[in-house]
Amino acid sequence: MKWECMICGYVYDEDAEGVKFEDLPDDWVCPECGAPKEDFEQI
Amino acid sequence: MVCIEITPNIYWNGLNDRTSDLFEGIWPITKEGVSYNSYIIADEKVALIDLVKGIKTDDFLSQIEEVVDPATVDYVIINHMEPDHTGMIKTMQKIAPQVTFVGSERTKQMLDKFYHLNTNFKVVKTGDTIELGTHILEFYDIPFVHWPETIATYERTSKILFPCDAFGGYGALGGSIFADEYEDLDFYKEEALRYYSNIIAKFSRFTLKAINLLKELDIRIIAPSHGLIWRNPKEIIDLYERWARYGTEPESAEEGVTFLYASMYGNTEKLMGAVAQGLSQEGIPVKIFDVARTHVSYILPYLWKYRGVVIGSPTYEAKLFPPMAYVLDIATSKRVINKEVIRFGSYGWSGGAQRDLEPRLDKLKWNLLEFFEWQGGPTLEDFQKGEELGKRFAQHLKNFN
Ligand SMILES: Cc1cc2nc3c(=O)[nH]c(=O)nc-3n(C[C@H](O)[C@H](O)[C@H](O)COP(=O)(O)O)c2cc1C
Ligand SMILES: [Fe+2]
Ligand SMILES: [Fe+2]
Ligand SMILES: [Zn+2]
Numbered sequence: 018m019k020w021e022c023m024i025c026g027y028v029y030d031e032d033a034e035g036v037k038f039e040d041l042p043d044d045w046v047c048p049e050c051g052a053p054k055e056d057f058e059q060i
Numbered sequence: 061m062v063c064i065e066i067t068p069n070i071y072w073n074g075l076n077d078r079t080s081d082l083f084e085g086i087w088p089i090t091k092e093g094v095s096y097n098s099y100i101i102a103d104e105k106v107a108l109i110d111l112v113k114g115i116k117t118d119d120f121l122s123q124i125e126e127v128v129d130p131a132t133v134d135y136v137i138i139n140h141m142e143p144d145h146t147g148m149i150k151t152m153q154k155i156a157p158q159v160t161f162v163g164s165e166r167t168k169q170m171l172d173k174f175y176h177l178n179t180n181f182k183v184v185k186t187g188d189t190i191e192l193g194t195h196i197l198e199f200y201d202i203p204f205v206h207w208p209e210t211i212a213t214y215e216r217t218s219k220i221l222f223p224c225d226a227f228g229g230y231g232a233l234g235g236s237i238f239a240d241e242y243e244d245l246d247f248y249k250e251e252a253l254r255y256y257s258n259i260i261a262k263f264s265r266f267t268l269k270a271i272n273l274l275k276e277l278d279i280r281i282i283a284p285s286h287g288l289i290w291r292n293p294k295e296i297i298d299l300y301e302r303w304a305r306y307g308t309e310p311e312s313a314e315e316g317v318t319f320l321y322a323s324m325y326g327n328t329e330k331l332m333g334a335v336a337q338g339l340s341q342e343g344i345p346v347k348i349f350d351v352a353r354t355h356v357s358y359i360l361p362y363l364w365k366y367r368g369v370v371i372g373s374p375t376y377e378a379k380l381f382p383p384m385a386y387v388l389d390i391a392t393s394k395r396v397i398n399k400e401v402i403r404f405g406s407y408g409w410s411g412g413a414q415r416d417l418e419p420r421l422d423k424l425k426w427n428l429l430e431f432f433e434w435q436g437g438p439t440l441e442d443f444q445k446g447e448e449l450g451k452r453f454a455q456h457l458k459n460f461n
Contacts, residue, residue, distance in 0.1 A: 024263065050204055050266075053265075
């Protein structure tokens, strides 16, 4: 599954990263813009 | 205009744009205009802070000439590389080939891609300084206010902050460049909120971060690159902080309703009046927009600040009326999330607007409390239902916190 940062458009690809988005720590932030997890939506 | 001295040897050197119809190619400024502010610091070394859009080149250069020979400029600080502030960059480089452009690492990379210049470039990051003589520039990374590369510049001696897009607004400058010289700031404050909701709102979290970082500085004057200069910086900082909080703390939104409607043949419009009456009777501020006739730029500030939204839309080819869908699309991309909502609308045969709306509301995280649909023209009973709907919604909003 893929998740997109609603602020900057960065896409987190679970397959490529090998870690489910839900399993990322709560303080994980978008590597592109620093937005928190809640700014991501599944696409 | 002519250059205007802000503090000894620091000048405003901006341009008023009263002829462009659209800012960023989308936001109307035909009536309001906009300014691109640039600043000159004429010390032992000469620095320009931000340039302007690539219009009125001669005017811009003539203004610099009132203070210094443009060929002798030592530094051009690129706080933000969006072309409304860098449009003049090639001209500057031709006139002053020795000039050193200053910005973040990201600006260096982006500048190259946008303008393909071979220039002197000095990379700065938070805390770095450049001494011009008695004036000392300090730099602060403020990413995503407005683009990822953005920095703010603070001048230590005069205590002026140059934050580029942050604390800016639409509205060409009138008789003064200083906010404190206006009898009435309503126009500029309204245009600052429209600008905030159109341009900055999506990056509210970053805006708050930037405000917290910059608040540590002893700021006497805020000199943004659009709109007025604030010699009472708290006034504009407080406004921006409030607007940014609407984005990060939805409970801080104002009690009020953005009332969006559209109607092909008047059936939905008829109920609009009834619902609005219900709301107004309960004393809730209501701002009504015919979405087919109002540019979304003017709707966004209300959507941004008010907690409530009413959506009055008929069915059109089994979906929402397209201008309504457009407003919701823009609200989605601007991250205008967390609103309380009701909807009403007429349909002709099997409807479909409601089905189209619901997934859109999910994306927006807007909470739909009730909706009311009827076939064709509203009956007297429907009018009553509309008014009751408005009243219930008003009560819900009043009891919200
Ligand atoms: C171009 C057009 C497309 C329409 N498509 C639909 C439709 O797909 N489904 C439906 O139930 N009604 C449809 N209608 C009927 C309208 O929803 C109906 O006339 C309604 O009363 C219009 O409300 P209004 O007067 O507020 O525009 C359509 C009407 C027009 C003019
Ligand atoms: Fe910008
Ligand atoms: Fe700008
Ligand atoms: Zn991001």
